[in-house]
Amino acid sequence: xxxxxxxxxxxxxxxxxxxxxxxxxxxxxxxxxxxxxxxxxxxxxxxxxxxxxxxxxxxxxxxxxxxxxxxxxxxxxxxxxxxxxxxxxxxxxxxxxxxxxxxxxxxxxxxxxxxxxxxxxxxxxxxxxxxxxxxxxxxxxxxxxxxxxxxxxxxxxxxxxxxxxxxxxxxxxxxxxxxxxxxxxxxxxxxxxxxxxxxxxx
Amino acid sequence: xxxxxxxxxxxxxxxxxxxxxxxxxxxxxxxxxxxxxxxxxxxxxxxxxxxxxxxxxxxxxxxxxxxxxxxxxxxxxxxxxxxxxxxxxxxxxxxxxxxxxxxxxxxxxxxxxxxxxxxxxxxxxxxxxxxxxxxxxxxxxxxxxxxxxxxxxxxxxxxxxxxxxxxxxxxxxxxxxxxxxxxxxxxxxxxxxxxxxxxxxxxxxxxxxxxxxxxxxxxxxxxxxxxxxxxxxxxxxxxxxxxxxxxxxxxxxxxxxxxxxxxxxxxxxxxxxxxxxxxxxxxxxxxxxxxxxxxxxxxxxxxxxxxxxxxxxxxxxxxxxxxxxxxxxxxxxxxxxxxxxxxxxxxxxxxxxxxxxxxxxxxxxxxxxxxxxxxxxxxxxxxxxxxxxxxxxxxxxxxxxxxxxxxxxxxxxxxxxxxxxxxxxxxxxxxxxxxxxxxxxxxxxxxxxxxxxxxxxxxxxxxxxxxxxxxxxxxxxxxxxxxxxxxxxxxxxxxxxxxxxxxxxxxxxxxxxxxxxxxxxxxxxxxxxxxxxxxxxxxxxxxxxxxxxxxxxxxxxxxxxxxxxxxxxxxxxxxxxxxxxxxxxxxxxxxxxxxxxxxxxxxxxxxxxxxxxxxxxxxxxxxxxxxxxx
Numbered sequence: 001x002x003x004x005x006x007x008x009x010x011x012x013x014x015x016x017x018x019x020x021x022x023x024x025x026x027x028x029x030x031x032x033x034x035x036x037x038x039x040x041x042x043x044x045x046x047x048x049x050x051x052x053x054x055x056x057x058x059x060x061x062x063x064x065x066x067x068x069x070x071x072x073x074x075x076x077x078x079x080x081x082x083x084x085x086x087x088x089x090x091x092x093x094x095x096x097x098x099x100x101x102x103x104x105x106x107x108x109x110x111x112x113x114x115x116x117x118x119x120x121x122x123x124x125x126x127x128x129x130x131x132x133x134x135x136x137x138x139x140x141x142x143x144x145x146x147x148x149x150x151x152x153x154x155x156x157x158x159x160x161x162x163x164x165x166x167x168x169x170x171x172x173x174x175x176x177x178x179x180x181x182x183x184x185x186x187x188x189x190x191x192x193x194x195x196x197x198x199x200x201x202x
Numbered sequence: 203x204x205x206x207x208x209x210x211x212x213x214x215x216x217x218x219x220x221x222x223x224x225x226x227x228x229x230x231x232x233x234x235x236x237x238x239x240x241x242x243x244x245x246x247x248x249x250x251x252x253x254x255x256x257x258x259x260x261x262x263x264x265x266x267x268x269x270x271x272x273x274x275x276x277x278x279x280x281x282x283x284x285x286x287x288x289x290x291x292x293x294x295x296x297x298x299x300x301x302x303x304x305x306x307x308x309x310x311x312x313x314x315x316x317x318x319x320x321x322x323x324x325x326x327x328x329x330x331x332x333x334x335x336x337x338x339x340x341x342x343x344x345x346x347x348x349x350x351x352x353x354x355x356x357x358x359x360x361x362x363x364x365x366x367x368x369x370x371x372x373x374x375x376x377x378x379x380x381x382x383x384x385x386x387x388x389x390x391x392x393x394x395x396x397x398x399x400x401x402x403x404x405x406x407x408x409x410x411x412x413x414x415x416x417x418x419x420x421x422x423x424x425x426x427x428x429x430x431x432x433x434x435x436x437x438x439x440x441x442x443x444x445x446x447x448x449x450x451x452x453x454x455x456x457x458x459x460x461x462x463x464x465x466x467x468x469x470x471x472x473x474x475x476x477x478x479x480x481x482x483x484x485x486x487x488x489x490x491x492x493x494x495x496x497x498x499x500x501x502x503x504x505x506x507x508x509x510x511x512x513x514x515x516x517x518x519x520x521x522x523x524x525x526x527x528x529x530x531x532x533x534x535x536x537x538x539x540x541x542x543x544x545x546x547x548x549x550x551x552x553x554x555x556x557x558x559x560x561x562x563x564x565x566x567x568x569x570x571x572x573x574x575x576x577x578x579x580x581x582x583x584x585x586x587x588x589x590x591x592x593x594x595x596x597x598x599x600x601x602x603x604x605x606x607x608x609x610x611x612x613x614x615x616x617x618x619x620x621x622x623x624x625x626x627x628x629x630x631x632x633x634x635x636x637x638x639x640x641x642x643x644x645x646x647x648x649x650x651x652x653x654x655x656x657x658x659x660x661x662x663x664x665x666x667x668x669x670x671x672x673x674x675x676x677x678x679x680x681x682x683x684x685x686x687x688x689x690x691x692x693x694x695x696x697x698x699x700x701x702x703x704x705x706x707x708x709x710x711x712x713x714x715x716x717x718x719x720x721x722x723x724x725x726x727x728x729x730x731x732x733x734x735x736x737x738x739x740x741x742x743x744x745x746x747x748x749x750x751x752x753x754x755x756x757x758x759x760x761x762x763x764x765x766x767x768x769x770x771x772x773x774x775x776x777x778x779x780x781x782x783x784x785x786x787x788x789x790x791x792x793x794x795x796x797x798x799x800x801x802x803x804x805x806x807x808x809x810x811x812x813x814x815x816x817x818x819x820x821x822x823x824x825x826x827x828x829x830x831x832x
Binding site for chain 2: 049086090
């Protein structure tokens with residue numbers, strides 16, 4: 001671990017992430033490194049494994065912290081810059097942490113024609129964030145996504161795995177409230193013990 | 203080999219009447235396409251399982267006393283997308299010829315009791331014809347299905363995509379067997395050429411010719427690639443196929459691999475389609491187990507391995523050279539052609555790239571012969587085409603019709619016309635690469651060439667219907683914005699040019715259009731089309747150019763008169779309160795973020811035009827329809 005920590009300190013340009021956003025190595029579960037090694041051992045090959053591997057990592061962590069990208073680059077014999085080039089090219093990969101609830105508003109044509117633009121505005125107003133950002137309490141991330149293919153239910157909003165169909169801007173407040181309450185219930189259940197804030201998969 | 207023994211039954215058995223045999227099976231088929239799953243269809247499946255158990259002999263064997271008085275075995279199974287997504291979740295009971303719409307888990311018990319046991323129909327769950335108000339019993343009575351002709355989608359909604367036996371039962375992999383045992387690669391290519399099949403990804407390149415190029419290319423190692431990176435917003439044909447009938451796609455790829463001499467294949471699927479990825483994975487495993495893929499297929503010495511590669515959300519990866527770069531683990535940026543992938547593709551080896559729907563058509567061409575296929579459609583464009591019909595139409599869904607049908611037939615006969623009694627304004631085909639087609643061309647037969655001439659394109663089959671409330675400048679802006687965001691940035695015409703076009707459109711929508719803007723858009727658009735590196739840039743101006751071509755007066759109204767005829771561009775609207783209708787409820791004043799509305803309780807309110815920020819909050823808040831936007 002210390003070795004990785006050092007590498008991370010020397011290679012990341014200091015103002016790259018904004019100092020306060022530099023992920024703390026302690027935040028990355030220790031099993032991540034083994035999981036990467038195991039996956040690579042099970043899938044022999046060259047750099048064409050990069051995108052599938054990034055998928056695997058993002059599925060585990062919900063995002064792609066820089067130290068992990070660096071580790072991946074090292075294992076695939078690539079430079080971190082190359083890996084970052086790939087990560088930043090594809091919308092699916094993210095280098096910032098998501099909120100507990102990821103609100104995805106479909107902006108496919110069918111949803112757009114039926115007023116998805118007003119729905120996403122309503123969410124932005126309700127949460128007080130711009131599209132793509134996470135609320136300060138870390139509860140909600142607001143994103144627009146490309147067609148999720150449920151055009152029959154347009155406009156569609158997906159919150160984590162829950163699909164809301166025929167969403168009207170007026171329903172937005174209720175949807176947010178519902179998940180806020182869900183989070184409250186979780187916190188209560190977990191007690192004030194702390195440490196569970198970022199439980200499992202987002 | 204043992205796998206061969208197992209497949210002999212279904213393949214060479216009583217193959218003449220697969221339909222009949224299938225109908226004898228008692229089964230409740232619940233649609234499990236993405237839209238129906240989102241509507242809760244998996245809970246419906248569970249509810250059926252429970253209801254059938256409760257009704258029949260409990261236990262594993264779900265047996266029910268059925269309508270014809272004998273104890274029959276009744277299964278519950280899932281299917282791929284029927285295409286009638288607006289009415290989902292759909293439940294089909296083939297042996298009784300019934301299709302139920304919008305089924306909820308709580309309806310399952312009633313359906314089992316009434317329909318499966320007593321053989322009666324649950325009227326309220328049948329589709330109601332919006333015109334005649336008659337209830338339609340089966341698929342064949344529903345206007346949405348009546349006018350369709352399903353070829354690529356023929357097993358979507360008919361078989362369980364997670365069970366290879368059902369695919370074998372309907373004659374699956376027989377085309378592959380024929381291609382391997384009875385045909386030489388040259389004969390296969392000849393057959394595909396004669397069928398007139400053209401690439402269903404949008405450009406319409408003759409499929410047989412493409413195969414020929416790859417076969418003729420020098421080199422021992424060749425690849426066959428399936429392009430399932432369906433990125434057009436509002437298009438879901440390929441997704442439905444991969445989810446609903448993955449084996450057809452695999453079989454098509456295997457036949458192609460045999461024809462060009464490839465031993466490796468890759469299916470590139472969007473990561474946004476998790477269900478399609480899972481079903482394809484499962485199908486691959488089952489096909490391998492049965493000896494339709496892997497080493498020494500059907501004992502013919504031909505081998506093929508297929509891998510699945512998940513994309514990562516980049517529209518440009520639908521472009522073939524970008525897709526290949528992505529498979530190789532690089533940024534998905536296109537490169538200049540030639541060399542074409544047929545000569546130097548994946549890892550610089552000759553590579554065949556076809557779209558999902560193209561491959562799905564192949565088994566049928568081989569099994570039934572080229573002439574059956576070419577007998578459908580038009581002379582220039584043979585066969586059928588699937589469309590994802592969305593937007594302001596009654597029946598949103600997936601449709602398949604022979605080429606040469608008109609937009610009117612698709613939108614009005616199949617789609618049930620425009621929602622909410624509004625007027626048709628335009629149909630957008632081809633997604634961000636296509637164009638808008640106005641009402642005067644509703645009767646033009648659809649094929650590749652005709653759509654091109656209209657300034658649109660076939661594209662992969664997105665068909666978005668717009669009614670009179672759509673502002674065409676905004677529509678153009680929407681698609682252009684998509685292209686700006688998805689431009690990979692490699693070539694300046696696309697990276698810079700489309701952004702400048704977007705700035706002009708933005709300006710026009712905000713009432714700041716200048717004289718000459720429209721002409722500037724036309725000039726710039728033509729230039730970008732001519733000079734861009736890949737298909738994304740070469741087609742990005744299409745939505746703008748086609749809307750200018752057909753709806754120029756709407757653009758002019760925005761620029762010259764600062765009016766939005768469709769009343770969509772908020773900055774161009776003036777909000778007023780009709781004193782006759784205002785009840786003085788104060789809701790508008792309370793909702794106004796700018797404090798521009800004044801008035802006493804129970805008295806007429808007034809909007810101060812200088813303070814108004816055109817947000818439309820008052821319009822949304824007014825319960826009595828007194829707020830007018832002009």
